[in-house]
Structure formats: C-alpha cells, structure tokens
Amino acid sequence: MEQIHGGDSNSGGGSSRNDEIVATRASRFDTLPEDCISKVISHTSPRDACVVASVSKTVKSAAQSDLVWEMFLPSEYSSLVVARSANLLSKKEIFLSLANDSVLIEDGKKSFWLEKASGKKCFMLSAMELSIIWGDAPAYWQWITVPESKFEKVAELRNVCWFEIQGKISCGMLSKGTHYSVYVVYKTAYGRSYGFDSVPVEAGVGFVGKEATKKSVFLESGMDSRSGFGYSGISHAAVSRAFRMRRPWLRVPREEEEEEVEGERERGRNVEGPKERVDGWSEVELGRFFIDNGGCDEIEISLMETQNGNWKSGLIIQGIEIRPV
Numbered sequence: 001m002e003q004i005h006g007g008d009s010n011s012g013g014g015s016s017r018n019d020e021i022v023a024t025r026a027s028r029f030d031t032l033p034e035d036c037i038s039k040v041i042s043h044t045s046p047r048d049a050c051v052v053a054s055v056s057k058t059v060k061s062a063a064q065s066d067l068v069w070e071m072f073l074p075s076e077y078s079s080l081v082v083a084r085s086a087n088l089l090s091k092k093e094i095f096l097s098l099a100n101d102s103v104l105i106e107d108g109k110k111s112f113w114l115e116k117a118s119g120k121k122c123f124m125l126s127a128m129e130l131s132i133i134w135g136d137a138p139a140y141w142q143w144i145t146v147p148e149s150k151f152e153k154v155a156e157l158r159n160v161c162w163f164e165i166q167g168k169i170s171c172g173m174l175s176k177g178t179h180y181s182v183y184v185v186y187k188t189a190y191g192r193s194y195g196f197d198s199v200p201v202e203a204g205v206g207f208v209g210k211e212a213t214k215k216s217v218f219l220e221s222g223m224d225s226r227s228g229f230g231y232s233g234i235s236h237a238a239v240s241r242a243f244r245m246r247r248p249w250l251r252v253p254r255e256e257e258e259e260e261v262e263g264e265r266e267r268g269r270n271v272e273g274p275k276e277r278v279d280g281w282s283e284v285e286l287g288r289f290f291i292d293n294g295g296c297d298e299i300e301i302s303l304m305e306t307q308n309g310n311w312k313s314g315l316i317i318q319g320i321e322i323r324p325v
Contacts, residue, residue, distance in 0.1 A: 030056045037062035042071040047117040066091040072119040102150060111150050115324050120175040122323040125167045127155035133164040148280055149318050157315040164304040167320045171296040179290050179325040182301055183283040185318045193314025196220040200271060204302040205287025212300060217272040217284045281318060288325060
C-alpha cells in the first residue's frame with residue numbers, strides 16, 4: 001500500500017503530494033473493466049456514486065449504469081413507478097423520481113419515497129391511516145381537503161378534551177440497519193387553535209409488545225395570553241393546575257410560587273417543540289428507533305394528552321412521518 005508522506009505545510013508540498021496520490025489511484029481504478037467498477041460502486045451509496053462520477057469519463061459511465069442504481073432501489077420499485085416509468089430511461093432516473101417526489105400507496109393512505117443521499121425508505125402514514133379517538137364523530141373531528149396535503153383528506157380537530165392518536169407500521173416495510181425518527185406533521189387553524197399552547201403532550205414510540213420510549217412535546221409555541229407567560233418550549237402546566245386549584249382564602253407564599261414556576265421552566269427546557277418545514281407544515285419529533293437485521297413485527301406510535309382535561313381545538317393533522325435520522 002502506498003505511504004502518504006507529509007510535505008512542508010508552509011510550501012504547500014503536502015497538498016500537492018496528496019493530489020498526486022489521489023490522481024494516481026483514480027487512474028488505476030480507471031483501468032478496471034467498467035462492469036467491475038460498477039460492481040464496486042454499487043456497494044456504496046447514491047451520494048458516493050454521484051461524487052465518484054467526477055473522477056473520469058469511464059468511472060462516470062460506470063457510476064450511472066443500471067447495475068449501480070438498481071442496487072439502490074427497493075425490490076418493489078417496479079410496482080411503485082408504474083404510472084411514471086413510461087418516460088424513464090434508466091434506473092438512476094427511477095431512483096431520482098422516487099427521491100424527489102413521494103408516491104401514494106395502499107389506497108392513498110400512505111406515501112413512500114427514498115432519501116436521496118442514502119436510498120433509505122421513508123414513509124408518511126396519513127391521518128386516515130391513524131387511529132384517532134373520536135375521529136368518526138363530527139362534533140369532535142372533521143375530515144377536510146387542503147390543497148397542500150399529500151393526501152385526499154386530513155383530520156381537523158374541532159373540540160376535544162381527550163386527545164389521543166395512534167399509528168403502526170410494519171418493520172418489514174422499512175430499511176434494515178437504519179436509525180429512524182418519527183414526526184407528527186400538522187398545521188394550526190389560524191385564529192381557531194387553542195388548548196395546546198401551555199400543555200405538554202405525551203409521545204410514545206416503540207416496538208409492539210415492548211415498552212415504548214416516551215417523551216413530552218409541545219404542539220404550539222408563542223405567547224399564552226391567558227397566563228401572561230412567554231413560551232419557548234417551556235412547560236408550566238403544573239403552575240396552571242396550581243392556579244386552577246387555589247382557594248380564594250389560601251395564598252401560596254410568593255417565594256414558593258416563584259420556585260414552582262422556575263422548577264417548571266427548568267424541567268421544560270429540553271422538551272421538543274414544533275419546527276416549520278419547507279412545505280409549509282409544522283413537525284415535532286416524537287421519538288426514534290433502530291431497525292436491525294433481526295425480527296420485529298411493528299412499530300407503534302402514540303400522541304396523547306388526557307391528563308389536564310382542558311378543551312383543545314384547531315390542529316390539522318396530515319399524518320405521521322418516518323424517515324432516517
């Protein structure tokens with residue numbers, strides 16, 4: 001194996017020597033048969049295949065071959081691009097089609113796409129695919145159409161005090177050896193959203209049959225005008241409960257009150273809050289999991305707020321998204 005010798009950093013000799021070595025190795029790689037080069041590249045990733053294509057014309061041809069890009073496609077890709085494949089001339093174009101735009105599957109209740117850099121599978125479970133408590137009762141939830149959604153229908157929360165959403169996805173649908181993050185994707189109805197601004201919601205993610213990993217998240221941010229507190233991912237639900245339960249003749253000492261508020265602030269600083277997406281929706285990370293090469297049946301996801309008993313309204317749920325970390 002060649003040794004890399006460092007040069008004088010002041011003269012730039014080290015950089016020049018390294019460039020020469022890279023060029024030498026590239027030229028040697030270039031002398032291999034094209035199908036051999038393709039075989040090597042197919043064991044990397046889509047990102048690597050695009051980078052190595054700049055080495056030479058021979059390597060570029062090998063890196064763009066169907067042999068390489070078919071390895072980056074899921075085995076079921078042909079059924080996913082039936083409607084699109086007529087004008088696609090190569091496996092790379094099929095890959096890019098699935099990476100640049102999601103495909104609706106399972107009667108339009110899920111969407112599927114590939115992460116462009118790694119080729120890992122990504123999914124969104126539509127609101128129609130989720131189990132929403134009271135979701136079939138028009139007084140509590142209504143199903144509406146919004147043009148910016150991937151799906152035909154989204155769920156709009158009208159008014160509930162018991163907020164609970166659950167979803168599942170088969171482990172077999174996901175990429176092996178991959179760390180995934182789970183997000184709820186939603187909007188708030190302008191001027192009609194309330195009940196979530198100072199209340200943490202419990203999220204759970206885990207394998208069916210095993211204890212889920214749970215965390216608290218906030219679905220709204222901003223100013224809680226009723227309490228006068230500024231809110232930036234800080235929970236003060238316990239303070240609100242204390243205020244609601246206080247008797248007119250019972251005065252909590254100011255020092256204790258301040259300690260309680262500060263305690264809630266400290267506990268809430270690391271609570272996950274909403275982030276705006278480029279597509280105009282908001283998302284909050286609910287949890288993470290790892291798909292190994294062993295056996296697992298399903299991933300179970302939950303989102304609920306059932307403890308405070310306050311009424312909530314105005315969320316528009318598009319679905320739950322599962323994508324590589």
